[in-house]
Amino acid sequence: MQQSNVSYSYSGSQVTLLVVLRILIGWHFLYEGVTKLLNPSWSSLGYLADSKGIFADMFQNWASNPNAVRTIDFMNEWGLTLVGLGLIMGCLTRISIFGGIVMLGFYYLSHPPMVGYKYALPSEGSYLWVNKNLIEIFALAVLYVFPTHQIVGIDRLIFSKKYNKSI
Amino acid sequence: MSDSNNISRRNILKAFAAVPVLGALGFGVLRKKNYDNDIRDQIVKELGISYDPPVLPTIEGVDKSKPIRVGIIGYGIRGEQLMRAAGFAHPKTIDQWREAAEKDSKDHRLEDFLAQEDLNLQFTGACDLFDVRAQEAMEACSNVNRKGSKEQNTLTCKRYRTYQELLAATDIDAVIIAAPDHWHAQIAIDAAKAGKHIYVEKGMTRTIEEVFQLTDAIKKSNVIFQLGHQGRQTESFIKAKEIIDKGLLGKISLIEVCTNRNSPNGAWVYDIHPDASEKTIDWEQFQKPSPNKVPFSKERFFRWRCWWDYGTGLGGDLLTHEYDAINQIMNLGIPHSCVASGGVYFYKDGREVPDVFQAVYEYPERDLTFMYSATLSSDRDRGKMIMGHDGNISIGGELTVYADQESTRYKPLIDKGVIDPQIPIFLYSPGSKRIDAVTSATAKYFAGRGLLYTYRQGKRVDTTHLHIKEWTDCIRTNQQPSCNIDQGFQEAITAHMATVSYRENVKVFWDPDKQQVLKGKSLKS
Known part of the structure; x- marks a missing residue:
C-alpha cells in the first residue's frame, strides 16, 4: 500500500480527527499501563480467574499458575504503557496498533458480553455482544487502514526517506 | 531561512507534536498519585495500624525428628477430614483426586495435599464402631506415603474395638477424637488420665457437668489439649x-x-451407608453415655x-x-x-x-x-x-x-x-x-x-492442617496451643x-x- 500517498489525500479535518482519535486511545492505554505500574498490588489474577466463555478454561488455567500470572502481569503493565506511548507519539505506530488490537482481543475473549454471563466486576454500562473493548478494537483497525503516523508522529522521522520521496 | 530548513523544522514539529499530551498525562498522573498518597497518609496516620499482613505466630524450636504416634477415635466425615489434614488420606481418595486432576487441570486437591507439610506422625491405632469405617480408617492410617490404592495395600495400623483398648496401647502418644459429641468428654478424660495428648472436635462436651469434669481432668494432667476450632489459624x-x-x-x-x-x-x-446394620455397628457401645437408650437406629447412628x-x-x-x-x-x-x-x-x-x-x-x-x-x-x-x-x-x-x-x-x-x-x-x-x-x-x-x-x-490453605500442626508442634515443645482447655471451657x-x-x-x-x-x-x- 502506498501509505504516504493515502495519508496525503486526507483533508485537514480528517487528519485532525484521526490524530485526535489516535491520541485518545493512546491516552487510555498509557494511563491503564501506568496505573498498573504504579500500583504494586495490581494483578491480572482476579480478572483471569473470573473469565467466562469458550476460552475460560485457558484463562483460568493461567490464573492458577503463579508463573503465568507473573508473566501476564508484566506483559499487561508494559504492553499497555508501550502501546499507549506508541499511539500518542506516533512511534512504531503500526506495531503499536497491532499490539493494542491483540491485547483488546484477549480482554474481549476472556470476558465476552454474552447472554447469561455474569462477572464479578459489574460493568459501568449495559452490553450485549458489543462492548467497549470491541469498539476500541475496531477504532484501532480504522487507524490501521487510515494511518496518520507519518503526518503527525515520530514515524515521520523514522520513515523520513520514504516520506520525503513522496513529498 | 531556506526552504529545506523550513521543511526540516516542520518535520520535527510534526514529529513531536504530541509531546505536550504526554506532559499533560504525566502531570495528571502525578497529581492523582499525590492526592491518593495524601489521603492514604492521613488515614494511616489516624488509624496508626500496620498495613502489613498479619504475622501468624510460629512455634520455635520444633524438633520433628521423632515421630508422634497417634490414634484416631471416630473415623466419620470429620475424622476423615482431620486425618487428611494430618497428612493421611485413604488410598481410594488419592485415586479419586488423581482421576479428577486428570480430567480437570484446575482440580488441585491432590497437588495441594501432596504439598502439605509432613508432620512426621504415625497413625498406629484406629477405633470406629462401624466396621466399614474402621477398615477404611486402618487403610488411611497406613498410607504414610500418600499413595493410591495400586501402590498402597499394606496395613500398619491396628484396629481397636473400644477406645479404652486404644488408650491402653503403649505405642500411642496422642489421640484425635472425632467421635460424636456425647462421647467427647469421657474419651478425653480417660485419654488425659492415660497421659495421651488430645485433639478433640467441637462442641467440646454434650453437657455442662462434662465441661467441669473434662477441664478438671486436663488441668490435673500434663497432656497437650487442643479443641478443634481451626478458625484460630485464620x-x-x-x-x-x-x-x-x-x-x-x-x-x-x-x-x-x-x-x-x-x-x-x-x-x-x-448418607446412611448401605452396609450399615446391627452386625456391622456396635450400637450398644455407641449409645452407652447417652441419657436415653433406644433400639438400634441407623438414622441416629449416622x-x-x-x-x-x-x-x-x-x-x-x-x-x-x-x-x-x-x-x-x-x-x-x-x-x-x-x-x-x-x-x-x-x-x-x-x-x-x-x-x-x-x-x-x-x-x-x-x-x-x-x-x-x-x-x-x-x-x-x-x-x-x-x-x-x-x-x-x-x-x-x-x-x-x-x-x-x-x-x-x-x-x-x-x-x-x-x-x-x-x-x-x-x-x-x-x-x-x-x-x-x-x-x-x-x-x-x-x-x-x-x-x-x-x-x-x-x-488453598487448609486451616485444619495448621491447627493440627500447632497441636503437634506444642506437643513437641511442651507449650499450650491457641485453643487450649481454658478457651474450650469458655466456648463450651x-x-x-x-x-x-x-x-x-x-x-x-x-x-x-x-x-x-x-x-x-x-x-x-
Whole structure:
C-alpha cells in the first residue's frame, strides 16, 4: 500500500480527527499501563480467574499458575504503557496498533458480553455482544487502514526517506 | 531561512507534536498519585495500624525428628477430614483426586495435599464402631506415603474395638477424637488420665457437668489439649484482633454472627451407608453415655446431630465456631446471661434439635450484646459484624473496616473528605500482595467473592492442617496451643447456656464467683 500517498489525500479535518482519535486511545492505554505500574498490588489474577466463555478454561488455567500470572502481569503493565506511548507519539505506530488490537482481543475473549454471563466486576454500562473493548478494537483497525503516523508522529522521522520521496 | 530548513523544522514539529499530551498525562498522573498518597497518609496516620499482613505466630524450636504416634477415635466425615489434614488420606481418595486432576487441570486437591507439610506422625491405632469405617480408617492410617490404592495395600495400623483398648496401647502418644459429641468428654478424660495428648472436635462436651469434669481432668494432667476450632489459624481473625485492640471501632456495643446453610447435608441429613446394620455397628457401645437408650437406629447412628441424646444441635456444632472466632478476636469470655429461641421449622423429619436457632448473650461489664443467628434452610450470608460508635468491621475470608457516618473520632476526616464512610478505611484480602487503605473497586469485588483467596499462590490453605500442626508442634515443645482447655471451657459453657435456655425456655445466667450456670434467676451484673 502506498501509505504516504493515502495519508496525503486526507483533508485537514480528517487528519485532525484521526490524530485526535489516535491520541485518545493512546491516552487510555498509557494511563491503564501506568496505573498498573504504579500500583504494586495490581494483578491480572482476579480478572483471569473470573473469565467466562469458550476460552475460560485457558484463562483460568493461567490464573492458577503463579508463573503465568507473573508473566501476564508484566506483559499487561508494559504492553499497555508501550502501546499507549506508541499511539500518542506516533512511534512504531503500526506495531503499536497491532499490539493494542491483540491485547483488546484477549480482554474481549476472556470476558465476552454474552447472554447469561455474569462477572464479578459489574460493568459501568449495559452490553450485549458489543462492548467497549470491541469498539476500541475496531477504532484501532480504522487507524490501521487510515494511518496518520507519518503526518503527525515520530514515524515521520523514522520513515523520513520514504516520506520525503513522496513529498 | 531556506526552504529545506523550513521543511526540516516542520518535520520535527510534526514529529513531536504530541509531546505536550504526554506532559499533560504525566502531570495528571502525578497529581492523582499525590492526592491518593495524601489521603492514604492521613488515614494511616489516624488509624496508626500496620498495613502489613498479619504475622501468624510460629512455634520455635520444633524438633520433628521423632515421630508422634497417634490414634484416631471416630473415623466419620470429620475424622476423615482431620486425618487428611494430618497428612493421611485413604488410598481410594488419592485415586479419586488423581482421576479428577486428570480430567480437570484446575482440580488441585491432590497437588495441594501432596504439598502439605509432613508432620512426621504415625497413625498406629484406629477405633470406629462401624466396621466399614474402621477398615477404611486402618487403610488411611497406613498410607504414610500418600499413595493410591495400586501402590498402597499394606496395613500398619491396628484396629481397636473400644477406645479404652486404644488408650491402653503403649505405642500411642496422642489421640484425635472425632467421635460424636456425647462421647467427647469421657474419651478425653480417660485419654488425659492415660497421659495421651488430645485433639478433640467441637462442641467440646454434650453437657455442662462434662465441661467441669473434662477441664478438671486436663488441668490435673500434663497432656497437650487442643479443641478443634481451626478458625484460630485464620489470618483475617488475627488482623481483626489487631484492629480492635487499637480501638479503631470506638466503643463496641453489638456483635452479630451467623451460620447459613441450605442443604440436607448442611442440616446433618448425612448418607446412611448401605452396609450399615446391627452386625456391622456396635450400637450398644455407641449409645452407652447417652441419657436415653433406644433400639438400634441407623438414622441416629449416622445423623446423631439431630438428637439431644448425642449432641447439642446448632449450639455445639456451629455457634461454637462463631463464638470462638469472636472470643479469639475480643477475648469476650463467658457472658453474663443468655436467652435463646428457635424451632424445628424446615426439617420436619423427626429431629429434636432446632433448625432455626437464635442466641442473645449479654456482656454488661463490656457494655455489649453478642448475637448468634442461624437457619439451616437459607444460604443468605450475613458474615461476622462487629459494630462500634466510630466504625464497624465485617469479617469473612476478607476483612473490611468502615468508618461510621456519625463517628466522633473520624468526624474531622469525614468533614475534610479524607474518609468516605461508603469506602473501607481498611481492607484485607488473604493472600493479596499487600493491604492498602485505598483499594480499587476491582480488587474489592474479586476479594469479596473469594477469587483471590482461592487462587493466590495456586493453592488453598487448609486451616485444619495448621491447627493440627500447632497441636503437634506444642506437643513437641511442651507449650499450650491457641485453643487450649481454658478457651474450650469458655466456648463450651457459653454454647451450653444457649442450649439450656432453648430447651428449658428460661433466661440463663453465669455466676463467675460460684462458677455455676443459673437458670431463670436474675444476677446483679
